[in-house]
Each structure stands twice: as C-alpha cells, then as structure tokens.
Amino acid sequence: MSFDNIKGAAAAVNAVTNSLSLTALPNPEMDISLISNFQSEEEVTGKSVEKDEPEASLSLDNPTLETMTENLKEGGKKRIPNPGSSNSVLEILTVLGTSIKSETYRSSREVRNILDAGILNNRHIAVSIVSTKITLFSKAAIGAIRRLVHYYPSASLDAEHIELSSPYTLIAHCLKDLESFCAEVHETDATKAPNSTTVEDDVPSTPTCNKDTVEHLGILIDFVKEHVFKHKIEEEEKRHAQSLCTFRMLWLLFKPGDTVYVESGGRQVAYVVQSVQVDDSIMAPDRRRYDPYTITVWNLAFDGTFVRRANLKVYISHFEGERSITSLKVFPSTFLDQKDNCETRRKLEASGEKWYGLLRGAQMYYNGHIMSPSKGTLVGRVYIDSSSYYSQHGNGPDVGEVDDIGEGLAKCPCEQCHGRRPHPPVQFPWGKYDFLDPDVTESLVDEESPHGARHRYLICEGFVYGFVLKSKKWEKLDIECLLPPQPNLKAMESLVMPEDRKVMIKALVEKFSRVNHGKGSSKSWGADFIQNKGEECIAEFTGRALLSLTCGDIGTDEVVIEQRLSEWFRLAEKWGAVMLLDEADVFLERRQISDLKRNSLVSDFEVTMRAKKYILSQHALNEMEWNGREIRNIFQTAVALAEYRFSRKTDKTEFDGPVLDQQDFEQVCNMTQEFKQYLTNIRGNDEEERAGAHNDRFDDRVSGQ
Structure with a gap:
C-alpha cells in the first residue's frame, strides 16, 4: 500500500468517526471502542521499502474498524484486550458514547441482538465521540521522545509503552522539536542497524535519529496534525500573537517547565508549570461546555530548614469566545514580559533575592498590611525569623511533595x-531547585541555568514570618512591605547624664555586642543600664532589635518560668538583641520564710539568669566594699573604656594598641561610688546596714561593736 493510499484510508477513518459525532449525548449510556492499528509498510509486508518510495508509510490493520462494546458500570469500563500486533508502531483507541440504555445484568444474548441490529449505522442509536487515546509501541519513537522531552510529569515516559490521551498535549507542546529532530538526520546514523534506538539506550548529549526513528515519528506526527489538530494549532498561535486565547485550545499555553505568572492578592507571582489536566473530549466538535482546566504549578518555598519546591493548583473555568491571555488567573510570563519590558520580572527577582536573604534572619521595618488571618496594618520594627516561627508552631509547611521525578521510585538516603525524595535522574532539569540551605548557599544566581541566571529568585514565594517587637506576636509579612531599619545612632546623646558616663555605657555596649564571626550572630547580652529611655538608646546605638519583656511574657508560675525565659533568651541570642527585663525586681525581691512559692520563683529566675549569663548581675553593683568580684568588674569595665577609646582613635598604626591608664580606673570608680551613694540616699542606709536590719548577716560595723 502506498503512502498516499494509506493517507486516504486514514482520512476515511476520520470521516467515519466524525460522522458518528453529529448527535451530542449529554449522558451516554454505553460506550463502543474503535481500534485502529498503525504499522510501517515494511512491518506489514515484511519487505524493504524501495528507495523511490516515501520513507514513511502506514496502513490500517483493520480498515473496517473492528468494533467492541463495553457496558458502563457505575462509571467504570471493561478493559478491552489489546488487538495490536507485536510490530505495531502505535494504536489509536476511539471511545464513542451511545444512547443504548445501560443495564447491569444484560445477558450475552441481548448483547448479541444489539450488535446484530447494528450500532454505527443504526438511526435509532445516537453516537458521539467521548475520547481518543494513542498507545505508542515503537521503541525507536519512544527513545527519541525521551531524548527530546526532559520534563513532562503527566506522561509516563519511562514505561514500556507511552499512552497519550486527547488532545495529545505532549505532541503539541513538542511538535516543533519533534519535526526539527526528524529533519536533522545525521549521516553517521546511516550505518546503524534498524531499531537501534531502544528503551535501554543511554541518553546522549546531542540527540540523533535513524531511518526507523524518522519513519515511526512521522506516523505519529502526521496522524495528530492531519486528523486531530488540523489547523487548530496554527489558528490558536495567531491568536497568541495578539495576546488572545480560546478555552478549547487553552492547554496549548501551558507547557510543563515553562514559567508562568499567577495572580495572588492583586499581584503576580511566578511559578513553573508542572502539568495541565485537560478534558479528554476537549477536541470533540459537538461539545458546548467542558470541565475546568486544572493547572498544577510549583515555586520555591521555605520549610523551616531548606528552600524546596511547593505545589499549587489553579483552576480555569469554561468561557466562551476569545479572552486576553494576561487576564487569566495564570498565564505564560512571556506575554507580560513583552508588554512591560520585563519590569514585573525584575521586580519579582529583586523580591526573591530579598526573601532568600531574610531567611537567615534580620531586623526590618514593616509598613503595610499583614498577611495573617487577623489582617490589619502594621508599622514598626520586626525581626524576621521564619525558622523560629515554624519551630515554635509545629512543623513547617507541606513543601517538597512535588511528585514529578518519576513513578514508583523509592526515596534516596544520600x-x-x-x-x-527519589534521586533525580541526569536529565531532570530542576535538581538545583531543591534542598537549598540559606546558611550554606549564599546566592541563588546560576549563570548556567537555561531559564536565566536569576530564575530561582524569580519563583520564590512572597512572604516571611516575623516577630513584631512591639506587640511580641508572630505575623505573616509581605516581603514587599519590608524595609531596612533606620536606627537613630545619636539617640544616646539625648540622655540626660554626664558625658563620661555616656562614654562608659557606649564602651560596655560595644564590648558586649561584638559580632561572633563564626555564624554571624552576636554575643548574648542584655542590660537595663538606664531607667526609661536607656534601653531604647542602647538598641539604637548598636542597631539591634530591642526585646522588651514584662512579667506577663515570662509568667509567674515557677513550673513554666524557666521554659519561657530560656526560649526568650534563645531568641535574643539568635537575633543578637538587646533584651530588657522590665519589672525584674519582682523576680529579685528578698526571699521570705513565709512565702515559699515566691522563694521558688526567685530561685528559678536567678538560676536561669546565672546559667545563661545574659545580664550583668545587679548584686555586683550593689556591693561596693571592693571585694574580688568588684575589682574584677571594675577592671573589665576600665579595659572596655580603653578599647573603646582606641577604636575611636584616627591616627593609630598597625603597631599601636589599647592603653589602660589611670583615668579609666578613676572614671569607673567614680561612677561606682555615685551609684552606691544613690542607693544609700533613696533607702536611708547602705547594704551592710540593710543586711543587719534584716538579720541576714552580722558585721562589727553594723552592730556598732
């Protein structure tokens, strides 16, 4: 059979199936299946094709279209035996809906009577096309598709046979690549034996094809182009050139692996297409309404430890006529990029870069609406720490469950x-988009990416979790509303106190807040040096977050105080924050024999404080008889003053160093004495006298002996 005759036979088949679909059935009761088996002429005749014959030819295994009937039982169908021969290139299954009433217990005699009366040519039976499916058997064609298609999760490309359902989106999305592949036949393949391309072949870096591959792919391509797509793809692409689309051909916009924009909260967010679920009867000419499209996409999200890929499903309901592409809920990014000269793309890339950097934690200024269920507007300082939020509120979000690496694969322990997850194969294009540790991978720029160097930034999610320093609550925050904080470095100058005391405070602040270069965090410390405004000034001077706590934040139950206090200290240490314990005197009051609960409370508080070493002991400041501890504190403070003075020196050389002199000791001693006198003035007696009055200790000086 010549190629032209076979094309004519295929056209006849198409005409028959089209003639069967003139009557639309809203609820077909019985399906019949038409099976057409396509083979190359060499496989049918067992003879080689003459050189002057076309290289590709096909024939119908059964031109009369053998029909089978199958009953619908509660929505299920009986499986039809595969009639294809072992030499089949592909097989086409066409399912037609009929008006024959469905019966669960129809006898074999009744079935025979129905068949004898005829179905296709019976004017009393209405018939319509329900769906079609292609099963590809050719190893040569399957091998070529695997080489060309690196990402198409909805198709099982690793199976022995490839099954494609109408409207054959894989063929349409890769049609140009398949045609170019067939056109570039390399001379080096001429010496290869037929069917040399097999399922087990290794994947070469540059795909090549041979005679069998060209022939078998040609059969597939010619069928879908001439009998399925016809001119529909060309017509839809013309609409795309005008940024228009139709619902029936909407699937053509969403090729797996392409970047799309999804409307979310009034703005565009970038994703990557994973799959598009299409109504099997979308190409049927007699349908008026279709099921909604389900478009599965993914982007990069944070699970509390790693940046991983996260799924999202977008639904597009049926619409009539044409519609602007950029008005859809989801659309390919190229249409908006061309329209706004990539302005949206650059904005999302910058937003993604900010998002990824903030996963390491930082103090920021927020001005805008919060994204938490409580909504509302927030203006003020926040500390971004998504990992701590997830650790405090259970496990992180359900990310990393993008099932697109392969079917039936075990998770890899490497x-x-x-x-x-399963280990990604060599051809998998998204291996660099998973398990990204912000503390290890500093940048997401990839100059070798075929999607663009900053593509990973482009598809990052647009929110983080932050701790609001004023309300002490966690909130879901919009990345676009976060701005760098502007600390008031001159706030210390507004304090009403002697200048030398300001210098000492600055020295102590700088001494205790030096950065630990190992992890980028700061040495833990906190202090309430000055009443009222002092703590804010210290935080502003250091550019650090101010974590201000009260009894309500810590609690008054000795069972939970250590747990809560330890958690606050952990956050303060991680953030390098200035921590203010307001009303701390409640926890430091003198123990009383009659109040064991308070004694336990004070004891738990002091034990936690000493164990953590987060603040300077106020007891050391109260006892000024120049004991060993006081001498040590005074000496350390004097050293801090010397180092601070040296850090401000402008004419120092590499051989210079801090010099501890008499003025440093005098300044510290003077402030210590002033503090002692201040306590004596407000309490009417000094430390020893108060201790003696409470019978806490016996001194000769106190007793007057």
Whole structure:
C-alpha cells in the first residue's frame, strides 16, 4: 500500500468517526471502542521499502474498524484486550458514547441482538465521540521522545509503552522539536542497524535519529496534525500573537517547565508549570461546555530548614469566545514580559533575592498590611525569623511533595536527597531547585541555568514570618512591605547624664555586642543600664532589635518560668538583641520564710539568669566594699573604656594598641561610688546596714561593736 493510499484510508477513518459525532449525548449510556492499528509498510509486508518510495508509510490493520462494546458500570469500563500486533508502531483507541440504555445484568444474548441490529449505522442509536487515546509501541519513537522531552510529569515516559490521551498535549507542546529532530538526520546514523534506538539506550548529549526513528515519528506526527489538530494549532498561535486565547485550545499555553505568572492578592507571582489536566473530549466538535482546566504549578518555598519546591493548583473555568491571555488567573510570563519590558520580572527577582536573604534572619521595618488571618496594618520594627516561627508552631509547611521525578521510585538516603525524595535522574532539569540551605548557599544566581541566571529568585514565594517587637506576636509579612531599619545612632546623646558616663555605657555596649564571626550572630547580652529611655538608646546605638519583656511574657508560675525565659533568651541570642527585663525586681525581691512559692520563683529566675549569663548581675553593683568580684568588674569595665577609646582613635598604626591608664580606673570608680551613694540616699542606709536590719548577716560595723 502506498503512502498516499494509506493517507486516504486514514482520512476515511476520520470521516467515519466524525460522522458518528453529529448527535451530542449529554449522558451516554454505553460506550463502543474503535481500534485502529498503525504499522510501517515494511512491518506489514515484511519487505524493504524501495528507495523511490516515501520513507514513511502506514496502513490500517483493520480498515473496517473492528468494533467492541463495553457496558458502563457505575462509571467504570471493561478493559478491552489489546488487538495490536507485536510490530505495531502505535494504536489509536476511539471511545464513542451511545444512547443504548445501560443495564447491569444484560445477558450475552441481548448483547448479541444489539450488535446484530447494528450500532454505527443504526438511526435509532445516537453516537458521539467521548475520547481518543494513542498507545505508542515503537521503541525507536519512544527513545527519541525521551531524548527530546526532559520534563513532562503527566506522561509516563519511562514505561514500556507511552499512552497519550486527547488532545495529545505532549505532541503539541513538542511538535516543533519533534519535526526539527526528524529533519536533522545525521549521516553517521546511516550505518546503524534498524531499531537501534531502544528503551535501554543511554541518553546522549546531542540527540540523533535513524531511518526507523524518522519513519515511526512521522506516523505519529502526521496522524495528530492531519486528523486531530488540523489547523487548530496554527489558528490558536495567531491568536497568541495578539495576546488572545480560546478555552478549547487553552492547554496549548501551558507547557510543563515553562514559567508562568499567577495572580495572588492583586499581584503576580511566578511559578513553573508542572502539568495541565485537560478534558479528554476537549477536541470533540459537538461539545458546548467542558470541565475546568486544572493547572498544577510549583515555586520555591521555605520549610523551616531548606528552600524546596511547593505545589499549587489553579483552576480555569469554561468561557466562551476569545479572552486576553494576561487576564487569566495564570498565564505564560512571556506575554507580560513583552508588554512591560520585563519590569514585573525584575521586580519579582529583586523580591526573591530579598526573601532568600531574610531567611537567615534580620531586623526590618514593616509598613503595610499583614498577611495573617487577623489582617490589619502594621508599622514598626520586626525581626524576621521564619525558622523560629515554624519551630515554635509545629512543623513547617507541606513543601517538597512535588511528585514529578518519576513513578514508583523509592526515596534516596544520600546527602543530596536527605531521604525525602527519589534521586533525580541526569536529565531532570530542576535538581538545583531543591534542598537549598540559606546558611550554606549564599546566592541563588546560576549563570548556567537555561531559564536565566536569576530564575530561582524569580519563583520564590512572597512572604516571611516575623516577630513584631512591639506587640511580641508572630505575623505573616509581605516581603514587599519590608524595609531596612533606620536606627537613630545619636539617640544616646539625648540622655540626660554626664558625658563620661555616656562614654562608659557606649564602651560596655560595644564590648558586649561584638559580632561572633563564626555564624554571624552576636554575643548574648542584655542590660537595663538606664531607667526609661536607656534601653531604647542602647538598641539604637548598636542597631539591634530591642526585646522588651514584662512579667506577663515570662509568667509567674515557677513550673513554666524557666521554659519561657530560656526560649526568650534563645531568641535574643539568635537575633543578637538587646533584651530588657522590665519589672525584674519582682523576680529579685528578698526571699521570705513565709512565702515559699515566691522563694521558688526567685530561685528559678536567678538560676536561669546565672546559667545563661545574659545580664550583668545587679548584686555586683550593689556591693561596693571592693571585694574580688568588684575589682574584677571594675577592671573589665576600665579595659572596655580603653578599647573603646582606641577604636575611636584616627591616627593609630598597625603597631599601636589599647592603653589602660589611670583615668579609666578613676572614671569607673567614680561612677561606682555615685551609684552606691544613690542607693544609700533613696533607702536611708547602705547594704551592710540593710543586711543587719534584716538579720541576714552580722558585721562589727553594723552592730556598732
């Protein structure tokens, strides 16, 4: 059979199936299946094709279209035996809906009577096309598709046979690549034996094809182009050139692996297409309404430890006529990029870069609406720490469950996969988009990415979790509303106190807040040096977050105080924050024999404070008889003054160093004495006298002996 004759036979088949679909059925009761088996002429005749014959040819295994009937039982169908021969290139299954009433217990005699009366040519039976499916058997064609299509999760490309359902989106999305592949036949393949391309072949870096591959792909391509797509793809692409689309061909916009924009909260967010679920009867000419499209996309999200890929499903309901592409809920990014000269793309890339940097934690200024269920507007300082939020509120979000690496694969225990996913094959294009540790991978720029160097920034999610320093609550925050904080470095100058005391405070602040270069965090410390405004000034001077706590934040139950206080200290240490314990005198009051609960409370508080070493002991400041502890504190403070003075020196050389002199000791001693006198004035007696009055200790000086 010549190629032209076979094309004519295929056209006849198409005409028959089209003639069967003139009557639309809203609820078909019985399906019949038409099976067409396509083979190359060489496989049918067992003879080689003459050189002057076309290289590709096909024939119908059964031109009369063998029909089978199958009953619908509660929505299920009986499986039809595969009639294809072992030499089949592909097989096409066309399912037609009929008006024959469905019966669960129809006898074989009744079925025979129905068949004898005829179905396709019976004017009393209405018939319509329900769906079609192609099963590809050719190993040569399957091997070529695997080489060309690197990402198409909805198709099982690793199976022995490839099944494609109408409207054959894989073929349409890759049609140009398949045609170009067939056109570039390399001379080096001429010496290869037929069917040399097999399922087990290794994947070469540059795809090549041979005679069998060209022939078998040609059969597939010619069928879908001439009998399925016809001119529909060309017509839809013309609409795309005008940024228009139709619902029936909407699937053509969403090729897996392409970047799309999804409308979310009045703005565009970038994602990557994973799959598009299409109504199987979308190409049927007699349908008037279709099921909604389900478009599965993914982007980069944070699970509390790693940046991973996260799924989202977007639905597009049926619409009539044409519609602007950029008015859809989801659309390819190229249409808006061309329209606004990539302004949206650059904005999202910058937003993603900010988002990724903030995963390490930082103090920021927020001005805008919060994204938490409580809504509302927030203006003020926040500390961004999504990992701490997830650790305090249970496990992180459900990310990393993008099932697109392959079917039936076990999770891999290697360091790259962490036992949480199958190991990606060599051809998998998204291996660098998973298990990204912000503390290890400093930048997401990838100059070798075929999607653009900053593509990973482009598809980052647009929110983080932050701790509002004023309300002491966690909130979900919009990344676009976060701004760098502007600390008031001159706030210390507004304090009403002697200048030398300001210098000492600055020296102590600088001494205790030096950065630990190992992890980028700061040495833990906190102090309430000055009443009222002092703590804000210290925070502003250091550019650090101010964590101001009261009894309500810590609690008054000795069972939970240590737990809460330890958690606050952990956050303060991680953030390098200035921590103010307001009303701390409640926890430091003198123990009383009659109040064991208070004694336990004070004891728990003091034990936690000493264990953590987060503040300077106020007891050391109260006892000024120049004991060993006081001498040590005075000496350390004097050293801090010397180092601070040296850090402000402008004419120092590499051989210079801090010099501790008499003025440093005098300044510290003077302030210590002033503090002692201040306590004596407001309490009427000094430390020893108060201790003697409470019978806490016996001194000769106190007793007057």
